[in-house]
Structure formats: C-alpha cells, structure tokens
Amino acid sequence: MKIKAAVLNEQGKDLDLEEVILDEPKSNEVLIKTIASGICHSDIEFQDGGFPIKLPVILGHEGAGIVEKVGSNVTDFKKGDHVAVGFASDGTCRFCRAGLPGSCVNFNKLNTSGGPMRDGTYRLHKQNGQDIGNFFGQSSFGDHIVADVNNLVKVPTDLDLRLVGPLGCGYMTGAGTVINSLKPEINSNLAVLGTGSVGLAAIMGAAVSNCKHVIAIDKNDQRLEMAKEFGATDTINNTKVDMINEINRIVGSEGLNYVVDTTGEPDVMKAGLTALTIKGQFAVVAMGTKTIKELSPMIDLLSFSKDIKGVIEGDSIPQEFIPELIDLYRAGKFPIDKLVKFYKPEDINQGIKDSISGKTIKPIIVFDEQYHV
Structure with missing residues (x-):
C-alpha cells in the first residue's frame, strides 16, 4: 500500500x-x-x-x-x-x-x-x-x-x-529509570539532570516514589519552573550557581543518593557524579558523541564506591509498565498532557x-x- x-x-x-x-x-x-x-x-x-x-x-x-x-x-x-x-x-x-x-x-x-x-x-x-x-x-x-x-x-x-x-519511549525511559531501575527508598534524595520530556518523566517517577528531595537541574529557568508542577521540590540553574555546592546546601549531611542524567553533557554528568554521596547511584539514559569522547569517571567511581549504570527504556516491560503509567495519568500523577x-x-x-x-x-x-x- x-x-x-x-x-x-x-x-x-x-x-x-x-x-x-x-x-x-x-x-x-x-x-x-x-x-x-x-x-x-x-x-x-x-x-x-x-x-x-x-x-x-x-x-x-x-x-x-x-x-x-x-x-x-x-x-x-x-x-x-x-x-x-x-x-x-x-x-x-x-x-x-x-x-x-x-x-x-x-x-x-x-x-x-x-x-x-x-x-x-x-x-x-x-x-x-x-x-x-x-x-x-x-x-x-x-x-x-x-x-x-x-x-x-x-x-x-x-x-x-x-x-x-x-x-x-521517552516517558517510559524517564519514569522507568526511577521506578523500575533505581527504585529509590522513601525519603531518599534524587536529582535529575535535564528537564526535557525524559527528565520531567523521571521527576514524576521520583515524586510518586516519595523521595524527600527531587532536584531538577537545567539551564532553562522556564523549564525549571515547570518542573515544580511535576514534583520537583527544588530547582537549580547550573549556569547561574555552582551545582555541587547548591546540591549540598539542599540535601545537607544526608547526601544525594541518586542522579538521573538525561543530558549526555560530560561536564554536567561529572558534576552530578561528584555530588553523589557514598554508595550513590548514577543512571545514564542519554548518550551523545561528546559523552563517549570526553567522560572518564573511573577515579570518582573507585574512590567513593559509587555506582554508575546505563538504563535502556527504563528497564521496563512495556506491556506491564505502560498500563501503570496510564493509571498514574488518570489519577493526575503523571500529567503528560501538559x-x-x-x-x-x-x-x-x-x-x-x-x-x-x-x-x-x-x-x-x-x-x-x-x-x-
């Protein structure tokens, strides 16, 4: 045809x-x-x-x-x-x-x-x-x-x-990375690097997982403001303030337990990795040519026993997870229409x-x- x-x-x-x-x-x-x-x-x-x-x-x-x-x-x-x-x-x-x-x-x-x-x-x-x-x-x-x-x-x-x-894809990747792969404990602290559709879906996933601090990080103030509507408790414009210092100010001695990177930008990823506490987990869901060429995080991983993991499609079984996301959407907890x-x-x-x-x-x-x- x-x-x-x-x-x-x-x-x-x-x-x-x-x-x-x-x-x-x-x-x-x-x-x-x-x-x-x-x-x-x-x-x-x-x-x-x-x-x-x-x-x-x-x-x-x-x-x-x-x-x-x-x-x-x-x-x-x-x-x-x-x-x-x-x-x-x-x-x-x-x-x-x-x-x-x-x-x-x-x-x-x-x-x-x-x-x-x-x-x-x-x-x-x-x-x-x-x-x-x-x-x-x-x-x-x-x-x-x-x-x-x-x-x-x-x-x-x-x-x-x-x-x-x-x-x-996008929504499943963001939300699934948090809900299916990282599985953050209640009251844990999580940051999302980038507030595009995948990042905002990750923020929504963190909100329904009852994280204490859900920190949205981006260079776009308009998107950061929008992130608050989707569950971000705190926002950071990493072009205006020192990202690591600001994260430490927000989470205090509890430390940052999880980071989800949706940017694929090496400098942003390095800062997010540095901001993790001991045994913190860093989930990579985006990859670009700059990431492959420039990012060498081995020293930070070994020195503080941190965990970096690649997550594809949110570690999801679509036939099971998509109906869950639809239920969240109907309940007003996953407002993708916005x-x-x-x-x-x-x-x-x-x-x-x-x-x-x-x-x-x-x-x-x-x-x-x-x-x-």
Missing part, C-alpha cells in the same frame, strides 16, 4: 515527506493506522548524524494508532484495537526472557541500524523499489506502521491516542527544530487530523 512518510535521505538534512510503499504485515506482525507519533531526542541524534545509520530510513519510535490488520499468527490483537508502539526486541534472548527486553542482545540491530525487520526483510520501499530501513521496528513517522507484536501494547480506547506514543504541542506531518521539521531549541518539550506529529476520542 502507498503511505505518506517523512524519510531521512541524508543525515544532517531535513526529513522529506514522500509517498512510499508499505508491504503487508507478515505472520507475527500488525498493520496500524498511525494516529500520532512523538518526536524523541534519539530521532534527532540519528537525523543530525550523531550516530551512524543506514539510509534511507524512516525514523520515529513513539507511535500510537489503531490496528487495521493482523498477521496469521497474531492472537492477542485484532482490528480496531488501540495500541502504543514501543521498541523492538527478539523476545527469545536471555535478557528478554528475564524481563529486560530493553537489554535484548539484538537491540541495536533491531532498533537503530536502519536495517530490515526481524526476519531480515524490509517492509518499506521507495517508489523505484529501493528498500527503506526501519527504526525501532516501527518507523512511526508515517501514516501507517507495520510492527511485530513484541512492539505493541494495547491501551484503553477512551484514552487520547495523540498522547500515547511517548509512553513507548508537555505536548501538536504538529501536522508537513510541519515535522519545524517540530524537530522546536524540540532542539527547547520551545516545545514534546512535539507530537498528528497523522490523522479527523481523530477524536
């Missing part, structure tokens, strides 16, 4: 809205009409060339939509189901079987290579027959998606699907620019303008 999709033909350039060919779903796959897709920092990193990826590719990995067709072996989903579309995993490796699909041994191959689907074949093609790579097993920057059942989470039909997509701005598909490049500038926290591309709850 012919669909409209935003194609990345050259890294460092805008996405091109094109008519492309999408194949029928195979036996373990589902065809989904895309209602909306979030724009995530990872999409931007791959578009800009921060990480290599095979081209052409259709990015997008925070999709949400309505099932239109299911493959012959699919039994858990049917036409008309509303779904969030998350990351891809093989479902069979030892980490997947242990409930850590984000640590799947084939994660990079299935999600970030720009290659084929799990069976080694492509679903997306140019009009001239050239294969188009998939992203996170979904490529949600198109008006339809073909995804494996492992990617899917069924959601209630009365939930606004325009808000659902980021639950599959983070978004909606864009038309033809304005996707503007949405990306607004995300980079900080004008919009979570841009959402709405592919079906006739959709209503």
